[in-house]
Amino acid sequence: MDFLPLFTDLRNKPCLLVGGGQVALRKARLLCKSGAQLRLVAHDILPELSTLCMNSGGECIRGDYGDHLLDEVFLVIAATDDEALNKQVSAACHARQIPVNVVDNPELCSVILPAIIDRSPLVIAVSSGGKSPVLARMMRSRLEASIPASFGRLAQLVGSFRDAVKARFDDIEERRHFWEQTLQGPIAEMVFAGKDKVAAEMLSKAIDKAEVSAGGEVYLIGAGPGDPDLMTFKALRLLQRADVVLYDRLVAPAIVDMCRKDAERVYVGKARADHAVPQQDINKLLVKYAKEGKKVARLKGGDPFIFGRGGEEIEELAEEKIPFQVVPGITAASGCASYSGIPLTHRDYAQSVRFVTGHLKDHSLNLPWAELVHPTQTVVFYMGLVGLPSICAQLIAHGRGGDTPIAVIQQGTTPQQKVVVATLATMIERLAKEPVQAPTLIIVGEVVKLREKLAWYEHYDLANGAV
Template sequence: MGSLNTFPLSFKVKGKRIIIVGGNDEALNKVRLVSKTTASVEIYSQTVETDFSAFPVTIIPRAITADDVVGASLVFVAEESDAAELAKATARRLGIPLNVVDVPAECDFYTPSIVDRAPLTVAISTEGDAPVLARLVRAQMEAMLSPSVGKIAGLAGKMRHAVEALIHEGPKRRRYYEELVSSPAVARAVEAGAGDAAANDLLQQHANAGSGEGVVWLIGAGPGSEDLLTLRAQRLLQSADVIVHDQLVPAAVVEMGRRDAEQICVGKARGHHSFSQAQINTLIVRLASEGKKVARLKSGDPMIFGRAGEEIAALRKAGIAYDIVPGVSAALAAAADTATPVTLRGVSTGFVVATAHGADDTDLNHWAALAQSGLTVALYMGKAIAAETAARLVSHGAGFDLPVGIVVNAGRADRTFYSGTLGALAEGAVEFVDGPAVILIGRAVAHGDWAQAASAAAESFKVA
């Protein structure tokens, strides 16, 4: 995720002056935006070419002077003239924010595409680089937000003093507002003109309720790319009071939570555990017992090598409510990255996931038989012992020529592929790039797209 060159904010203009220099169509475009505010809008130009009569603006048909600029809150320059240059110089000297239309390098700020549901506004900006894209995103947002959402936002504002008087705990207040703005019943009441009564009834319900019971959501964060997070996961992250996340969950996913949510990294990585599993269990139970909504964010899917079973057992023992949100597991991301059909008619009748770390001879014998019978085997946590595991599988009867594909950082932009055969992998260790790996073994692997893969050992297999 790139860094911003501008900081998005909402600028107060109530009771202030906004100046536009220019009487052309470019000036009209700015008038359409700023006339939606409660500021007084003044247009200065010796040549007024456009009809501004549909907007509540004051037109001064002369060249602007330095004195005119004094006291303005914003200055827009939409023409090229000596007066325009004077206006720019004066605004810069006085520290008044300046926008020069179609000249991003001279702008102190950019005018975004705005979705207007006053008092709710959504501003979309591309820092002047792609205004067409901003308009397209605006169209999508217009379709998403119902016309009544502005009325609901206004209702939330009207309720502020009453909420502060009746509910003194921050988390309880937030839960009230979350239900107020998301409840279909409240939305229907607003449309029917009964929004105030519905908001007050809901407030009484929340004020009379206890502190509320905590809950833990075990959420799969997927393999790392934030756009592989599910919509449900994203919604719950926005509701969580605390986000307890693993080391492999990238910051971009964690930051999808509320800005004021507490973030706790429990930092479990190979060779380094800052929290033991028992400590994690105790932590999430304690947080939920305090009435908090806890997002337990795990890489991949929480039910696949995520130790979710141990955490669920602790939550059940403590009587804590929990829910599970699935995520894209690394093996599925690896299959997608390489277009590998892990089940394929006439080739592979099934798909098995296992962990190579700590596997004994019984496990290896079972996997070797499965791979030899046609199933695709996906091994997690085996990068450091890939050659050793391959050699042991061969010794247990797996075919020397079984195709092998390895994906490091599956599902991410920096993913890396390796391909070969089981026997070739067994002949020597491979220097893999950093990151978690998934090892795919089986005949179906040969039907994937491994054209860009590096050799997993001394040779790469050839797709028939």
């Protein structure tokens, strides 16, 4: 994070704007909208800009900029096409520790003006840290389309009842739970329907008779194979509702960072022969936090019910009569295969697919090998890197040809993805030359042949439009 997002109260505060053209006009509109008192200096000043300045209770100075103009100024914006002048303004502001923004020159800035979604009093700011203002504006457009104007009215309603709720609930956690129930229930829906008066009456009654449930709940959330964009809307919504987040080593840090900033984060990662927190202890932690009345998110890589031991966790929750929700995630087989250009099924190569764990409870590889060697079946091995020599040998021994294609995918769907393709007979030798690191996924079957044809985009030259 290059810049810490902050919201600043500019009401009746003097702010200096250096420049009198169209760019300065855009910045002046923003400053005036926030209630700033505008001080403007430039040789040539647009009439509308002059009017804005005077209406804000400020002053227009037609002439040269001087450092004396920084006296008692709260914020400075340099909006000129004079590079030397912009540098002078920036240096003077940095020397006096006055926040300064130099338009389209982030190196000279101590503050960045973001793209803004204004649903006052709800205000959302989007910034690229000055790297790509166009991208920030594109993101603003997307957000504006999904955030109705009624959210501003909802924020107004909540603000008008904050003191009443604070008086009703002494405990901050009770207040938070009350507002969560309110903002996700029929009161909010009344506001969205334009029935603000009805919503206010409902909220007043809810405060009088409110009995906030202190009961905890657990969300088993499939985080997908690694790429944060593969999270579902429901997964993100419940993750951001959680008071406590338990996550394992297969969950990407970018996904963990999507939880509430005040949520407690508990690492319960497990690796082969290195269980940082044993499964039974994880189960007990889920029960413990839920009985404390907390919303608990159990973030699991991939899908909770595909080799994720989610079934074991909800068994204990059910026994303790703790409410829970299970959110499916994109399993590693689907995500890694797609990002590698390998279809798991294909009419010409494979009519079925089988998911197998290469790491059983007793650390053995006692698998039904005779069922895994059908030539028109794709077999996907989870957690099979350590046992790969045995996997290759057993498949060959039970009738699968040594020339059967096999792919080993390292950290699929992430920027660290690496795909090694060989045959059952040659893969171990190939990995000796091109080693991979866990987590990995192994795909065995004729469909692997299609990678060379379907993953052409990995070598696509965007600049020249050629492979």
